[in-house]
Amino acid sequence: MSTRDLETKPVIGLEIHVQLATRTKLFCGCPLEFGAEPNSRVCPVCLGMPGVLPVMNRTAFELAVRAATALHCDIARFTKWDRKSYYYPDLPKNYQISQYDLPFSSDGYFDVPVGETTKRVRILRVHLEEDAGKNLHDNPAVTLVDLNRTGTPLLEIVTQPDIESADEAYAFCTELQKLVTYLGVSEANMQMGHMRFEPNINVHITRDGVVYKTPIVEVKNLNSFRSVRGAVMYEIERQIQDWLADPTYTLENRGKENRGWNDTREITEFQRSKEEAHDYRYFPEPDLVPVEISEAWLAELQADIPELPLDRQQRLQDEVELSAADAATIVGDRATADLFEAAIAAGGHGITLGKQFISFWLRRAKERNTSIAGLGIDAERLGELSRLTADGTINATAAARIAEHMLDSADTPMAIAQREGLIQVKDVGQMQVWVDEAFAANAKAVQDAVSNPKKQQRARGFLTGQVMKLSAGQADPKIVGELIDKKLAELAAG
Amino acid sequence: MAKKIDEAQVRHIAMLSRLKPSDDEVRLFSEQLSAIVEYIEKLNEVDTTDVEPTAHALPIHNVFREDVPTEPYGPDQALNNSPQRVGSFFGVPKVLDQDSGA
Ligand SMILES: [Zn+2]
Numbered sequence: 001m002s003t004r005d006l007e008t009k010p011v012i013g014l015e016i017h018v019q020l021a022t023r024t025k026l027f028c029g030c031p032l033e034f035g036a037e038p039n040s041r042v043c044p045v046c047l048g049m050p051g052v053l054p055v056m057n058r059t060a061f062e063l064a065v066r067a068a069t070a071l072h073c074d075i076a077r078f079t080k081w082d083r084k085s086y087y088y089p090d091l092p093k094n095y096q097i098s099q100y101d102l103p104f105s106s107d108g109y110f111d112v113p114v115g116e117t118t119k120r121v122r123i124l125r126v127h128l129e130e131d132a133g134k135n136l137h138d139n140p141a142v143t144l145v146d147l148n149r150t151g152t153p154l155l156e157i158v159t160q161p162d163i164e165s166a167d168e169a170y171a172f173c174t175e176l177q178k179l180v181t182y183l184g185v186s187e188a189n190m191q192m193g194h195m196r197f198e199p200n201i202n203v204h205i206t207r208d209g210v211v212y213k214t215p216i217v218e219v220k221n222l223n224s225f226r227s228v229r230g231a232v233m234y235e236i237e238r239q240i241q242d243w244l245a246d247p248t249y250t251l252e253n254r255g256k257e258n259r260g261w262n263d264t265r266e267i268t269e270f271q272r273s274k275e276e277a278h279d280y281r282y283f284p285e286p287d288l289v290p291v292e293i294s295e296a297w298l299a300e301l302q303a304d305i306p307e308l309p310l311d312r313q314q315r316l317q318d319e320v321e322l323s324a325a326d327a328a329t330i331v332g333d334r335a336t337a338d339l340f341e342a343a344i345a346a347g348g349h350g351i352t353l354g355k356q357f358i359s360f361w362l363r364r365a366k367e368r369n370t371s372i373a374g375l376g377i378d379a380e381r382l383g384e385l386s387r388l389t390a391d392g393t394i395n396a397t398a399a400a401r402i403a404e405h406m407l408d409s410a411d412t413p414m415a416i417a418q419r420e421g422l423i424q425v426k427d428v429g430q431m432q433v434w435v436d437e438a439f440a441a442n443a444k445a446v447q448d449a450v451s452n453p454k455k456q457q458r459a460r461g462f463l464t465g466q467v468m469k470l471s472a473g474q475a476d477p478k479i480v481g482e483l484i485d486k487k488l489a490e491l492a493a494g
Numbered sequence: 495m496a497k498k499i500d501e502a503q504v505r506h507i508a509m510l511s512r513l514k515p516s517d518d519e520v521r522l523f524s525e526q527l528s529a530i531v532e533y534i535e536k537l538n539e540v541d542t543t544d545v546e547p548t549a550h551a552l553p554i555h556n557v558f559r560e561d562v563p564t565e566p567y568g569p570d571q572a573l574n575n576s577p578q579r580v581g582s583f584f585g586v587p588k589v590l591d592q593d594s595g596a
Contacts, residue, residue: 022561029564038582039569047572059561080549087512089586094511102549135589144583147572279510284549292555 007206010236012169012199013124013161015218016176017154018186019131019194020063025151026130027054027097027288034192038146046151048092053287060153061128061291064104065301067155067185068126070308073108075298080290081128085281089145090133098156100282103127104291110159111310112175113328114168118310121172122160129154155185161200166233169199173225178309182334190224197222201235202251205243212247214239215254219261219268231261234268312337320350326358335373339382348383349390356386360403377406385413397473398422425474428483431467434475435483438466450491460484498535499527 024031028045045052065075082100108123131152136144157176163169177195180186188194202216217239219231243249259268307315309331316327316337331337340357344350361372361382368375385406389399394417405416417423425431439446445466448459467480501524508515515523569582578585 024561024563029559029562030566031563037569039567039572039584040582041566042572043564043566047567055557055559057561058558061558078549085510087510089584089589136583137589139580141588142578142580142585143587143589144580145586146583279506281510286551289552289557290550290555 005207006240008236008240009204009206010164010201010232011161011204012163012165012201012232014157014159014163014169014172015198015200016157016159016173017131017196018067018157018176018180018188019192020060020153020155021184021186022057022060022063022153024057026057026060026128026153027151030151032152033148036148038144038148041148042150047147048094054097054285056288056291057153061104062301063183063185064126064128064153064155065293065298066183066305067157067180068105068108069302070179070183070305071105071108071110071123071126071157073105073123073126075105075293076102077293078102078290079104079293081285081288082282083285088132088135089143090135090147091150092133092147096130096132097285097288098129099127104293110172110176110179112168112171113310113313114171116324119163119168119171121162121168124158124160126155126157129156166229166236169232170225170229173197173228175309177225178332182306182309193223195223197228199228199232199235201232201239203236203239203243205240212243213251214243214249215251216256217259217268218256219259220271222261227261227263230266231268234266235259238268306334309334316340320344320354322351322354326354329362330354330357333371333373336371339373339379342379343383343386346380346383348379348386350386352390353382353386356382356389356399356403360400364403364407375407381406381412388413388417392424392426392476393417394422395424395473395477398424401473421472421474423474424476425471426476426479428479431471431475431479432483434467434470435480435487437470438463439487442466446488446491449488460488497524497528498531499524 022032025046028043030041030043030046033041045054068075079099080102081097083095084098084100085095087094103125104127106123106125108126110121110123112119112121131149131154133145133147133150136146138144159172163172173195177188177190181188186194198218198220199222200216200218202214205212205214217235219235222228222231239249258271260271261267262269313324313327313331316322316331317324320327322330330340336357340353343353357372361375361377365372365375385399385402388394388402389396394402394413398417401420402413402416402422405411405420406413409416411419442463445459445462448455449463452459463484464477464480467484468475468477471480501520504515504520504524504527508520573579573582573584576584
């Protein structure tokens with residue numbers, strides 16, 4: 001039996017950990033620093049010494065509430081923390097402080113652009129917990145433990161199983177990265193492991209009107225968007241094939257399975273599920289007091305939530321008439337989007353500015369491994385360049401040359417244009433002189449343009465180029481084109 | 495009367511805690527833990543009909559610290575009491591399964 005006779009519906013939920021952008025850990029003042037010497041950012045609290053007391057980092061809690069609010073979650077007015085027991089050397093207390101039955105937020109949703117449409121994914125819950133340290137397994141005789149990461153504040157976001165494809169899962173993760181960086185909730189740096197993903201995947205297969213469900217597979221610890229897409233894509237196909245080969249491969253018979261992603265081979269691999277691994281023996285953390293959120297505090301936290309990426313993208317499409325793709329690119333980096341809007345406020349020309357952002361500034365920024373905002377060019381100058389281009393003071397070629405100069409000088413675009421002689425000549429009389437001159441010097445091309453149908457197009461282009469050259473790039477190409485056409489028509493009419 | 499914490503439960507918790515008690519210890523802990531639980535059950539005699547459930551014993555909430563770094567221990571201090579030190583790392587018996595539960 002082939003997959004063509006089946007109706008298959010992938011059912012995917014995501015569990016995502018996001019590292020919060022605090023300076024210190026969740027329950028102690030140890031500074032967070034990526035790549036520091038092992039065990040140099042630790043103290044009795046995060047080392048799990050007896051007799052110590054954790055104290056909640058206010059900023060971590062506030063960032064968490066801000067993120068959950070942007071995900072349209074209900075914020076609990078009362079929340080507490082719990083101990084999740086398990087024994088592993090990267091967590092020296094033998095328990096993780098997490099939230100079990102009273103998370104600080106639940107029941108939200110996140111709208112994710114997928115192609116031309118928007119997919120709504122419901123959020124089951126968002127809670128605040130501490131990260132574990134790192135175990136290194138390279139040494140054959142001994143496991144090495146670095147506890148610098150222990151106690152790092154993490155947001156755990158759990159979605160409902162609303163996602164139906166690898167592309168949707170990918171879009172959710174990238175859009176979430178955009179959201180948390182917008183909110184200032186996380187740096188969301190993938191290289192530094194600020195976001196980790198665990199998709200839950202199974203497939204509902206309909207055959208002859210009967211629905212069969214494959215076992216739910218949790219793919220552990222993915223740390224790139226690419227691996228999320230790859231793992232989900234692989235799992236959907238693998239589960240269908242495994243069910244076809246063995247009809248007892250179902251959720252009823254097998255329950256849940258853990259698999260790991262092999263990044264090199266791009267496959268998932270079965271992981272023996274630890275016996276009773278889920279016996280975490282949760283109980284309330286007696287060392288932390290609960291948090292009660294007053295209306296006033298909540299209002300204060302929710303007041304400074306900025307316009308969210310998707311809303312902003314829509315507004316730029318409506319107000320500035322940018323294409324969806326261009327708007328998404330500009331909105332992708334908050335500082336760049338801020339700069340774009342500041343440049344328009346400073347008198348810039350929206351559509352032209354959009355074109356210059358995408359075609360010129362973004363390219364230069366990428367070459368320098370930064371964002372457009374990171375190029376350090378102020379909004380006034382960016383706005384002015386777009387305005388000068390839009391009103392015809394300079395042409396597009398001149399704009400690119402001026403922009404090049406702007407990268408390493410603080411001069412205004414107008415000053416550069418004047419200094420470099422790039423102001424567009426609008427004097428039709430002067431342009432006519434250049435046209436006549438070009439025609440006189442290129443008799444062969446003129447002849448082709450008038451009477452050789454095969455070469456007409458190219459000859460006309462050549463003549464335009466000659467005129468632009470004579471004008472040192474300052475002629476208005478549109479008017480030059482008109483003058484050339486007029487003159488060729490006259491010659492043809494003889 | 496059946497024990498509150500029977501020997502099977504003691505063995506289960508011991509397994510979760512990576513402990514290997516002897517048979518005598520299992521018997522002993524079962525008796526001791528049962529006695530503790532029975533003692534705590536005395537609380538069930540209190541009439542709590544009109545008492546609101548609480549998540550915490552203390553009548554306080556919202557205890558926070560500001561997000562300001564303090565001076566951490568360096569590796570020397572952190573590793574001072576460690577049974578095994580490898581460079582700046584703690585050395586522990588070889589862990590076979592790679593994924594932590596966190
Ligand atoms: Zn610490």
